[in-house]
Amino acid sequence: MFDALRNHIEKIIPLTEEEVELIASFFTARSYKKGQFVFQEGEPLTKHYFICKGLLKLVYTDTDAREHIIGFAMEDWWESDFEAFYTQQHTTLSLICLEDTDLLYITLEGYKTLCRTLPKIEHFFLEKAYFGFIAAQKRILSTLTSNTSERYRQLLERYPTLVQRVPKAQLAAYLGVSRETLSRISL
Amino acid sequence: MFDALRNHIEKIIPLTEEEVELIASFFTARSYKKGQFVFQEGEPLTKHYFICKGLLKLVYTDTDAREHIIGFAMEDWWESDFEAFYTQQHTTLSLICLEDTDLLYITLEGYKTLCRTLPKIEHFFLEKAYFGFIAAQKRILSTLTSNTSERYRQLLERYPTLVQRVPKAQLAAYLGVSRETLSRISL
DNA sequence: ATAGGGGAGTGATCCAGATCACTCCATAAC
DNA sequence: GTTATGGAGTGATCTGGATCACTCCCCTAT
Numbered sequence: 422m423f424d425a426l427r428n429h430i431e432k433i434i435p436l437t438e439e440e441v442e443l444i445a446s447f448f449t450a451r452s453y454k455k456g457q458f459v460f461q462e463g464e465p466l467t468k469h470y471f472i473c474k475g476l477l478k479l480v481y482t483d484t485d486a487r488e489h490i491i492g493f494a495m496e497d498w499w500e501s502d503f504e505a506f507y508t509q510q511h512t513t514l515s516l517i518c519l520e521d522t523d524l525l526y527i528t529l530e531g532y533k534t535l536c537r538t539l540p541k542i543e544h545f546f547l548e549k550a551y552f553g554f555i556a557a558q559k560r561i562l563s564t565l566t567s568n569t570s571e572r573y574r575q576l577l578e579r580y581p582t583l584v585q586r587v588p589k590a591q592l593a594a595y596l597g598v599s600r601e602t603l604s605r606i607s608l
Numbered sequence: 609m610f611d612a613l614r615n616h617i618e619k620i621i622p623l624t625e626e627e628v629e630l631i632a633s634f635f636t637a638r639s640y641k642k643g644q645f646v647f648q649e650g651e652p653l654t655k656h657y658f659i660c661k662g663l664l665k666l667v668y669t670d671t672d673a674r675e676h677i678i679g680f681a682m683e684d685w686w687e688s689d690f691e692a693f694y695t696q697q698h699t700t701l702s703l704i705c706l707e708d709t710d711l712l713y714i715t716l717e718g719y720k721t722l723c724r725t726l727p728k729i730e731h732f733f734l735e736k737a738y739f740g741f742i743a744a745q746k747r748i749l750s751t752l753t754s755n756t757s758e759r760y761r762q763l764l765e766r767y768p769t770l771v772q773r774v775p776k777a778q779l780a781a782y783l784g785v786s787r788e789t790l791s792r793i794s795l
Numbered sequence: 796a797t798a799g800g801g802g803a804g805t806g807a808t809c810c811a812g813a814t815c816a817c818t819c820c821a822t823a824a825c
Numbered sequence: 826g827t828t829a830t831g832g833a834g835t836g837a838t839c840t841g842g843a844t845c846a847c848t849c850c851c852c853t854a855t
Contacts, residue, residue: 483753491748503738503741503745507742544723550738551737554741555694557741558678558691558744562668564751564784565676565677565784589832590832599813601835604835605812777803788804788843789843
């Protein structure tokens with residue numbers, strides 16, 4: 422399970438055996454069943470999650486109890502409510518398993534200590550943050566420029582495996598359209 | 609002009625006089641008039657801009673020549689086409705001045721060298737990247753959960769000075785609605 | 796002073812997508 | 826087997842926003 426994390430980090434920065442040991446010592450493994458909440462709206466959030474196996478959704482639930490999907494997260498991704506994590510506030514989001522999943526997590530204190538002990542890891546996190554930002558900006562651009570059908574096509578293109586793994590209603594909640602509208606779309 | 613950058617960085621990491629000198633040596637100042645392009649779609653982009661004074665829009669122009677505003681940028685902000693910058697591709701975006709503006713820029717090579725020479729600066733950029741990502745995610749969430757009127761209200765709340773500084777049509781292009789619709793909105 | 800141009804409001808019409816109400820499966824549970 | 830239960834399609838109706846066409850106003854250049 423730690424191997425997944427190690428390979429993931431080494432794609433960006435080389436590590437010695439000792440560094441791998443050091444990093445691993447900051448992470449804890451945990452498994453969840455489909456449907457379980459990794460964290461839930463209103464909780465304090467002090468962890469940052471790396472997904473070894475599985476599929477999750479990051480969700481905002483509005484006052485009418487509607488779920489809006491901010492993002493899906495799968496193998497080799499990091500997920501968290503970043504704002505709550507860094508600003509030490511309670512979450513406004515929930516992270517929910519769409520499949521049985523295996524996670525590794527690091528606490529905020531662990532994260533800070535790790536960055537102090539092994540500064541080059543910040544380079545790794547910086548890379549992740551940049552690409553997360555770029556992806557978010559692209560999604561914004563896609564809502565500005567494309568209609569629903571086109572955005573659905575883009576979604577399928579970007580995550581080809583997703584259609585097989587989640588019900589269409591979840592894809593609709595990600596695109597911000599109704600289940601019915603998505604069902605009526607012909608590509 | 610460099611003072612603005614210095615104060616900006618020192619809000620996150622402390623700097624010695626020598627470090628300030630070092631950093632300043634990597635940046636070049638440049639001024640633009642209202643309406644000028646800082647960079648334009650199709651160009652190779654190897655610079656990262658810090659805005660000392662002024663107001664700009666980051667824009668995607670679609671095949672029908674419509675402008676979609678990915679973001680506004682003002683005093684103390686960084687702007688660039690991050691994807692083009694890091695992946696060394698040609699830009700798909702344009703950065704256009706909405707007011708006379710003063711910028712400082714760093715090249716990609718300069719950026720890399722600076723990070724190698726002064727690793728703690730990566731901590732600074734990491735912080736910026738995280739908060740950029742968080743802001744982008746919030747904007748996505750706002751398009752998922754709120755109607756146009758509510759999103760307009762949020763925009764005014766977040767950037768209260770913006771209404772006085774840019775024509776309403778620009779705000780419409782940011783929100784992804786037509787000029788006419790925005791004009792019909794009562795708050 | 797006059798003309799031209801950019802910003803903004805507004806009416807009429809049209810359409811994409813929401814909503815509600817249903818049907819038709821599969822698969823799992825009794 | 827029979828019955829829930831969740832996923833998916835579809836028809837009818839309604840509405841927010843796009844689009845087009847226009848007016849009005851203010852500012853700047855001639």
